[in-house]
Amino acid sequence: MQTFVIILQAVVVIGAIVMGVRTGGIGLGLWGVFGTAILVFVFHLPPGSPPVDAFFIIIAVITASSAMQAAGGIDYLVSIASKIIQRNPRRLTFVAPLVAFVFTVLSGTSNIFIALIPVIYETAYRNGQRPEKALASSTVTSGLGITASPVSAAMAAYLVLIEKEGFSLPQVLLITIPSAIIACIATSVVQQRIGKELVDDPKFQKRVEEGTVEVPAALTSQYAAVGGEGSGPVVAVKEGAPKGSKPAPLPIEHTVPPGGKTAAWIFMSGTFLIVLLGLFSGLRPAFPDAEGNLVPLSMTTVIEMVMFTAALVIILVRRVKPSLVVEQPLLKAGYVAAVALFGIAWMADTFISANEETIIKPLGELIKAQPLWLAVALFIVCGLTTSQSATTNTLIPIAITAGLAPGIITAMWPSLIGVWLFPANGGQIASVETDRTGSTHLTQVPVWHSFTIPMLVSWVAVVASGLIIQLFVH
Numbered sequence: 001m002q003t004f005v006i007i008l009q010a011v012v013v014i015g016a017i018v019m020g021v022r023t024g025g026i027g028l029g030l031w032g033v034f035g036t037a038i039l040v041f042v043f044h045l046p047p048g049s050p051p052v053d054a055f056f057i058i059i060a061v062i063t064a065s066s067a068m069q070a071a072g073g074i075d076y077l078v079s080i081a082s083k084i085i086q087r088n089p090r091r092l093t094f095v096a097p098l099v100a101f102v103f104t105v106l107s108g109t110s111n112i113f114i115a116l117i118p119v120i121y122e123t124a125y126r127n128g129q130r131p132e133k134a135l136a137s138s139t140v141t142s143g144l145g146i147t148a149s150p151v152s153a154a155m156a157a158y159l160v161l162i163e164k165e166g167f168s169l170p171q172v173l174l175i176t177i178p179s180a181i182i183a184c185i186a187t188s189v190v191q192q193r194i195g196k197e198l199v200d201d202p203k204f205q206k207r208v209e210e211g212t213v214e215v216p217a218a219l220t221s222q223y224a225a226v227g228g229e230g231s232g233p234v235v236a237v238k239e240g241a242p243k244g245s246k247p248a249p250l251p252i253e254h255t256v257p258p259g260g261k262t263a264a265w266i267f268m269s270g271t272f273l274i275v276l277l278g279l280f281s282g283l284r285p286a287f288p289d290a291e292g293n294l295v296p297l298s299m300t301t302v303i304e305m306v307m308f309t310a311a312l313v314i315i316l317v318r319r320v321k322p323s324l325v326v327e328q329p330l331l332k333a334g335y336v337a338a339v340a341l342f343g344i345a346w347m348a349d350t351f352i353s354a355n356e357e358t359i360i361k362p363l364g365e366l367i368k369a370q371p372l373w374l375a376v377a378l379f380i381v382c383g384l385t386t387s388q389s390a391t392t393n394t395l396i397p398i399a400i401t402a403g404l405a406p407g408i409i410t411a412m413w414p415s416l417i418g419v420w421l422f423p424a425n426g427g428q429i430a431s432v433e434t435d436r437t438g439s440t441h442l443t444q445v446p447v448w449h450s451f452t453i454p455m456l457v458s459w460v461a462v463v464a465s466g467l468i469i470q471l472f473v474h
Contacts, residue, residue, distance in 0.1 A: 032343025048349030057156030060307035062334025067311040068267040069328045071318040072260025078115045089127040094188040096134040097141040104145025108152040113142035128218035130198045132439035135431045136450040137191040144180040147414040154388035167406035169278035179466035186461035203438035259318045270310035345393030364402030375412040383421025411466030420455045
């Protein structure tokens with residue numbers, strides 16, 4: 001009878017997640033709270049601990065990010081990324097993924113990558129390259145930046161859990177950052193060898209014939225050689241250029257509002273300060289615990305204080321109206337992430353805490369015996385929920401209960417790259433819609449699309465390298 005009841009409880013949990021995914025947006029968190037209510041009122045389970053600390057870290061970080069966005073700081077970061085990408089067109093498949101990763105790390109959100117999609121596409125297209133190579137790999141590697149950023153929502157959820165095991169932010173970053181960089185390079189190497197050249201792609205040829213896309217100037221002669229016809233886009237020739245020289249494509253410019261640079265640097269200074277205080281605990285004020293021992297201020301509190309303060313400084317220095325901050329897209333996206341984390345994590349903790357002996361302990365033993373199952377679980381669950389923070393709060397406690405070493409857990413935590421499993425994210429959809437050549441695509445099989453191979457390569461590379469790196473992190 002007890003087994004049957006636990007199965008019913010599991011059905012409630014899974015059903016709430018499924019319905020949340022179908023509802024989308026804030027619905028994921030609301031269904032999580034509804035599932036919690038059923039577990040408490042129908043099955044009489046004691047309510048678990050809501051992730052209050054992680055919730056407020058997200059709110060703090062996203063408030064600072066939104067203040068930066070309102071002041072033009074995001075535009076400034078995008079302009080820098082755009083220049084880097086356009087200066088290296090021949091190495092685009094290697095440069096774009098690294099840029100997407102770095103700027104996600106700095107901003108704490110992969111939403112910044114969406115602004116780079118047109119730049120990556122135009123740079124690839126104008127230089128006659130298959131846009132899918134750079135677009136798909138960059139989309140995926142931007143997700144790696146989430147588990148390597150000290151100010152991401154997922155990191156907020158993870159730190160609250162892993163700090164209790166004596167693992168600090170610097171130790172986490174020492175594993176996730178280098179392993180992510182290795183994964184970026186591995187993904188680029190593989191992606192460079194995937195797909196036909198643009199001039200030989202039947203989809204591209206068909207679109208040229210239909211008049212929906214033009215042949216770029218860089219491919220005009222090659223396209224004519226294969227029997228195609230078409231004219232290139234508008235280009236410009238620099239004054240004083242030698243006769244017969246190839247015209248240079250007009251650069252893509254990003255307008256930066258006055259003060260955008262200042263706002264970006266204030267936000268990044270806050271990020272650097274968080275890392276600095278994490279590296280040197282002696283810089284944090286210490287307070288006596290219940291036993292009278294001095295304990296440094298927790299990084300959870302540090303992140304909240306620094307990020308809220310950064311938001312205030314941006315508002316004061318750049319004279320941003322507070323009403324503009326709450327209207328920013330980043331704030332809305334962050335609020336959705338916070339509610340999703342709160343609801344799903346609360347429901348998962350309620351279910352896990354009440355069934356620790358019956359389900360969690362055996363599952364923990366399985367993960368302890370075969371730790372790689374944790375990576376698989378993180379990958380799949382994140383793909384189903386499309387929420388890195390909610391997945392973190394659902395599965396990481398199980399790994400901790402199983403007794404896995406914090407280093408091993410951290411090495412496998414970037415398996416959240418599974419968020420790209422289904423084409424249900426803004427970055428994926430925007431990449432497909434932007435690519436007028438048709439090289440970046442989806443298929444009738446939900447899990448097989450342009451992002452599948454780079455996602456799998458990134459997953460294997462980041463976990464494998466992370467497991468090696470964690471051996472040297474104590």
